[in-house]
Amino acid sequence: MTGKMVRIALVLALAIITAGCWDRKELNELAITSATGFDVQDNQWIISYQVIIPSSISSGMGGAGSSSGHSPVTVYSTKGRTIREAVAHSLLESPRRLYFAHNRVMVVSERAAKKGLSPILDVYFRQPDSRETVNMLVTKGSPKRILEQLMPSSRISGQGIQEIISLQSENGSLLPAVKIYEYGSSIVGDARSALLPEILVSGSPDVTTTEQTNKTSQPSKLRLGQLAIMKEDKLVGWLNHRESLGVAFITNKVNTVNIAFSCEESGDKNSTFELLRSKTKVEPKQGDGGGFTISIAVDAYGTLEETECPLDLHKPEVIAGLEKQLAKEIEGSIRAALLASRRHKSDVLGFASVIHRKFPKQWEAVKDEWDDLFPMVEMETKVSVTIERVGVSNKSFKELESPEGE
């Protein structure tokens, strides 16, 4: 009995081995993409790929690697009526199959963003090999140019871009790192709006050869720019840094951020505050007339990092003064964010879901005309800042400098 089973199994095993390996893809048959670019021209998708060349990054023996002189990546683009058609066209020119699972960054052109990104989302959620954690960025020019730009500090610039954006979002909070699934869930959310960070090449000419990266200073570099407002999947406008910080405060996405503020009621002397923790409470209220008011309470804690003002930081009232100035600064950026989003009639502040969650019944009534109602929503802000530490010196250098100083 067992013998028979063994024989059957053996025959099947043989069949499998001889016929086998349909899905096998050897590592040296893959074109590992580290970044992709999406652009639209004349109703055709132009997809650019930044493909890693492994042998120029690490040598086969696993030794010192980085045989400089060879470009670590190669960039090419293909055209097609649909995204996947364009990708399929890459087989006409590339000896290797494109492999997207290690793709970290996706750069979308402004043109494509204005047309709508849903085809990209569809592809990403449909294809099992592409990861939903890819970071989305917008660029005003051609995405291919972004992908071609080399970085001296990070040999694979796709990875480098991802590191920049996640470092910024964790330590800067000016621009959020938006992953494709996060974008997807906010675009289908109640507000139907989302934000995407911008990337650009500043300076010229572009750094595209390894010789250029060998220099100590590059004529141009990749840097993050503004924040794009996506409304109903289409790009409608931009937010500057001050406004985007305000959005981060309202949506409670602030991690740590350095805020420069003037330390006196008037005057141009500034200080810097490192915000370490912040919590925002958003509470909607419905007025008698049916209009909504959103009250926003920010609680922020952090350290004073730098000051130009001659202050004695031993004194509680001095600290309290600074805290007040800071609160004003933060309130200003929150206000700016509100004005900007009103200007673009786009609810990037997430008020829609706040109201939906608190007043589900009323929401049913207003949700269809939310776009028109949104600019009328009032906002109350209350910011409290606590300076917990002032660093390791107690007084400002300015104060010691002055003749009457002790």
Next chain:
Amino acid sequence: MMKATEKITALQATALLMLAIMPTGLLYLPAIVTKIAAQDAWISVLVSLLLGLGLAFYIGYLTLQNPGMSFIRWIESRLGRIAALIIGLFLTKYYVSVSAVALQEFSTFIADEILQRTPVFIIVSIVMIVVLYAVYHGLETIARVTLIVFFLNVVLTFIGLLLLGKDLHFAYLLPVGEKPVPVILKGSISPFIWLTEVAVLLIIGPFLNKKQYLMRTSVTGVLLAGTWNVLLVMLAILIFGPKLVQLVAYPSFAVVSLVEIGNFLERLEIVFISLWITTMYVKIALFMFAASHCLNDLFRIENKLPIQLGLGLFTLMTALYSWDNTADFSEFMRLAGPPHLFLANIAIPLLLGIALWFMKRTAHRRGEQNDG
């Protein structure tokens, strides 16, 4: 190896019940229920759990009536050969088709997620070989394997929950109770249909070594599976939000694919899929065992292997050639699935209960008449 008296423990039976329900629910439940009840999906699943517990009590009670004979023989001894024949054949058919459905879901999933180019025929054959090997060894072996698989999955689930901790957005659950009660109830139908598979206890119950734990087994099995479903649906909503869940074909695994620990531990879904594969094997093996057990018992066949091989081949062909594509399959599941499961898992036990009660009463009355 074919022993006449196989015995399983209560713990093993509980794990069997849980794994009879969990694996396929894991694939489709979050999407199905959130489509109907959006962020209130978890309430629907909770309601289905309560309904399921009711059924579990009933099935447990019914199985307790069995003095320890195998299910078909028991029916035959109480209700006669004809009834046994009808019920036995129907159940065989039912378990074969449930196995085929599970097999189809399994192979579709594998083909979707990991082996896109491998012919489905090969995948299905491999699954069937392993399943038949388990069925050939009998319920005792299946139960032992189940226990190990069960523990592995519990451990892994906890690890998964820990890893996902920071991606949870509790705001997605709000507002609670937005959907009206009928919608929530409608949403609870399909998770409840899944829970009805507890009826397989009627078949495996007689194998239990300690009968006094039967009720507990039935209820804990459903409780575990139901709680699992609630957790799963909640997790999917907490991470993707009620809308995106519907877009993703297999949210449970997409959830895990978001885990990124440092820059080295990511795309863990394949690990979770691998473990889930083992649960799927257990599920299909259990149902194939139930089918072959019914048929063997019905016709008192001593040599079980030919029946098992035949049923295996039949199931394999059913899974391969019954449905043209996934749309066809989901249409079938929507239209034919619920009534089929309802008939086998609720209607038959109910009819059986009524018939038994009626027999008892007439017997009682006859007894009284005889006395008088």
Next chain:
Amino acid sequence: MKKKPTRIPNTIQETASWIQDQLGASPDIILRAYSAEGAGAERVVLVYIDSLVDNDTVNSKIVRPIQELSEEAFERFDERGLYALMKDRILGVGSIAEIDTFDHVIQSLLEGNTIILVDGYQTALAAQTAGGDERGVEEPTSQTVIRGPKEGFTENIKTNMSLLRRRIKSPKLRFVQQKIGEVTQTSVVIVYLDGIANQKIVKEITRRLSTIDTDSILESGYIEEFIQDRTYTPFPTLQNSERPDGIAAGILEGQIAIIVDGTPFVLLAPVTFNRFFQSSEDYYQRFDIASFLRLIRYGSFLASMLLPSLYIAITTFHQEMIPTTLLISLAAQREGTPFPAIVEAFIMEITFEVLREAGVRMPRAIGSAISIVGALVLGQAAVQAGLVSAAMVIVVSFTAIANFVIPSMNMAAASRLIRFGLMILGGTFGLFGIMSGLMFMLIHMAGLRSFGIPYLLPVSPLSINNLKDVFIRAPWWRMSKRPTLVSEPEAETRQGKSQKPEPPNTDPAHEGDRG
């Protein structure tokens, strides 16, 4: 087959010539006849096989007393008297048997006994003088430990029995002997503790042993293959050990040992899967490190079985799992290699198996040198020549090392065989193939029994009490129960409860201070 036993004839001449006839004219058969001086008629004959006896014993305890026998004794006693004199007074050997058939005589001779025949008397005396050149008790070469007894079993069954007796001084320790092998007549002894070993299993083992019908048993491996529950399985269902302490521990837990004459490897049955991961040292070391090491062993077993197949599956099917940086360096390594990963893995694995086998077979003096050189040269050169990638060499080497961590050689062998099957599955179906293979293996193991005991016992079916000695080793005082099913149900309790050691309430040092 068996003929009717023939009695020893009356005359010793007849007997002596019959013995010589049976055994052939081997030079090591010694026949010595004694007769009364002058009378000529031989009254007493000694027969023994020189190569099997302990010459000292024969010479001093048998030959000399007979030679010193006075002339008158020979004359005074008739055959009955002489026989009694021999038996009661002359022979200085403890164990003397009286035998009266030819078969017994021959067998007794072949066991190393000395036969004393008295003319005219139909019963012979067999004095136990077995000895000859044998290896002494040495440190076992397999299953070495750092802490623990250094004695190992030897080829001599008597020595082996004594090693066990000395460890378990209980009247309940039972030795049951059987002779197996038509030609070799090998002694096989079942050892168990009466009242602790499960009587059903003892009966089953005895039954299986007695059904063996073969001409030769040269090693316990023969017995193992005859009595194991299932042949077509890579997993061993009997344990073997050279270590008396390990076997004694097994017996104390209710297992049954089978000692086979002529081999230091003693079998232990029934066994469960987890036993192959226990080393006797686990119980001599502190429990924390023992538990840690045990987990390492399970991990190594998995690694040894799975690592190459996982590597193949992940690098050719599931590249998304690999961290990007690692993927790039792996891809760079693969850049120059001509073979697909699975072929590469097979080349390396087979190379290693060849090296390993060569290492075992080569003369010890050059063995290790050559295997190191072979490994280094082959590994390094193969990578440099671009035949295989460096990562593959690392994977295969680690797999090989991991294999040696498993304390039991036959379980290590199982993982070696399964590895190849999984490599094929992993190379064709990726992780799905591997999981299906593992599932098949798990079903197989769950269906396996060792003398009626489920192979995966304490885990599935679950027995919480016995989990204290599976993945971890609990402190001794916590393991109060013997393994269920293996031992008799009544004898489950091993030791008293609540023996957790605690310092006395009053600290003697402080008391001293106060005093």
